[in-house]
Amino acid sequence: MRKTQKLLFESGRPGRRGVSLPALDVSARPLEELLPQAFRRQLPLGLPELSEPEVVRHYTALSTRNHGVDSGFYPLGSCTMKYNPKVNEEAAALPGFALVHPCQEDETVQGILELLYEAEQYLKEITGMDRITFQPVAGAHGELTGLMMIQAYHRWHGQNRDKVLVPDSAHGTNPATAAMAGFEVIQVPSDQRGLVDLAALKEALGPDTAALMLTNPNTLGLFEEDILEIAAAVHAAGGLLYYDGANLNAVMGYARPGDMGFDVVHLNLHKTFATPHGGGGPGSGTVGVKEKLAPFLPLPLVERGEAGFYLDHDRPQSIGRVHSFHGNFGVVVKAYTYLRMMGADGLKQASADAVLNANYLMHRLKPIFHLPYDRVCKHEFVLSAREQKKMGAGAGDIAKALLDFGFHPPTVYFPLVVTEALMVEPTETESRETLDSFAEAMAEIARLVREDPERVKEAPHTTVVGRLDEARAVRQLRVRWSKEEA
């Protein structure tokens, strides 16, 4: 097999076309008449020139170079790479959803507004929140929207609170979002249990605290069991509680962020609610809020009136728009379909199975890799490759070696509170046989590290492309082809 795929620009021949246009049936006018010289480009466009089969073969070949959840196990911690049922795609492709224009009058898109309205009711029920916006199109976008609302809320109450607290085990997007929204980030340490250090949190809270951003279960896959006390302390200081919904898959139908005391929640529909992501996107960082924050939600929101559903733009306290129209509406259709197909009992079962799968795999792997927080986990768990690192091959090398077994690696070097971290999230959609074969591959790699760490350091050995120089790829980033440099 060829190691690299030719670019479209390097294929084909000058003058080759994929279509034959019919002869003009009107008289042609010279370009000079239609467009003044000043507005015409000076150089030819440089588009690739290919036939249809060349284009099809190019993309078909590329598609076989990918690893997705449709091709194999993908235990990427924190990303909930569950299987996405194909019926979701069918629903989103229905002409009534796919072919409408976002500028149509409300009365011509009642079905669409009804779907948004109903999806909001379902997600309110699942999260314990009072209102939902579908506008943000990614998790971090949802976080930013949430923090902008928190900022607007405090300012509305005449307070300029400029600090956001974030645990040291948080997703990297949390401190990044807080900084982006103009807050100062204060890190809160974890304790021996791997949970928020309550004493340190109380120490850090003050009249300048805008919010605490928290994931529950946290990135170690552990449930923050002091959550009610945490919420009480944050609220007593006048701050708000932000829920990073990346890990909601662990608790659907069992625990609701709203009941835990959270004021704002973002959901990754593309994780928890089975819509594609990870290069396959687009995503949805849907955000839910408690009543007191509802006035600040992006506009418009879908309301139900006597004459049917309508878009309410009359929201004077709104932070405005965070995306055009309703974000990625097609993703909401897919998530809605998933919700209806699963039902309430099905969602509970999904969370139960996700937790069961994670605990099963954790128990199979903990004799082989160090497990720094050895407790019952939720939907994911974090191993440490520190013993393997001493033998010469660390978490990053083990991740690469997994490619030789046909598995997507777990998340590595995260969370930062675990050295040589391997963060594994199997999700509920994997069979016991898959989990067993993954555990066997990990055992085999651990054996290889003991016997021949150099070989593991050079992995992968069987993939189309071998070990890439990740540092050089970032230092000398070059993602644009140009004819001159080719």
Place this chain on the structure above:
Amino acid sequence: MEWQIPEGLKFTRRHEWIREEGDNTVRVGVTDYAQDKLGSIVFVELPEIGRKLRAGQSMAVIESVKAVADTYSPVDGTVVEVNEALPDQPELLNQDPYGEGWMVRLQTAEGCEKVELLDPGAYAGWIRQQEEEGEQ
């Protein structure tokens, strides 16, 4: 594993080194231990010249293939010079953390505020302690 801890420098618990230059300025960088833990460094964001920093305040950002880390100013001071080579050659931080990989030079005042500074022996002990905690 052993990491270089040169004599004549002071160290912080957050793995910065500081060298007094005699003209009321100090030079600051990150230690060999820090660069080793971070792995291949791919991006460095340095402060602007003239920026005033408080002791313990975030001074610069280092990004490696593994993680993004803040570095903190060990003293109250004003940025008078930054290592202009680093943005283009972040690998200098890996190759020569105490020399070519220095980060920031700060103007300080007599008796200014400092974070707790360790001498080489105490810093070696601190690294050992960190490594043992990682063993738990």
